[in-house]
Amino acid sequence: MISNHLSLIEQQRQHAESISEHVARFLAAGGTIYQGESPAINPQPPKRATKIDPETSLKRRKPSITRAERKALRKLAEAL
Numbered sequence: 001m002i003s004n005h006l007s008l009i010e011q012q013r014q015h016a017e018s019i020s021e022h023v024a025r026f027l028a029a030g031g032t033i034y035q036g037e038s039p040a041i042n043p044q045p046p047k048r049a050t051k052i053d054p055e056t057s058l059k060r061r062k063p064s065i066t067r068a069e070r071k072a073l074r075k076l077a078e079a080l
Helices: 002-028 067-079
Strands: none
Touching: none
């Protein structure tokens, strides 16, 4: 439905004309418009810190016992 969007365009027309008038006055007064580079779409994430705090570092889980160790424990348990 184009008619729904047309009313929005008409509502903003006065605002757009006001901006155009301000720009024209600025340029007439000797102002210049500088169009800079656009910002990056996906900026790079911040760098990670190289310092590692020992209090907050993750505790490593102990490795599980091997099959041979399990067999030895079973033999010890049976002997008791």
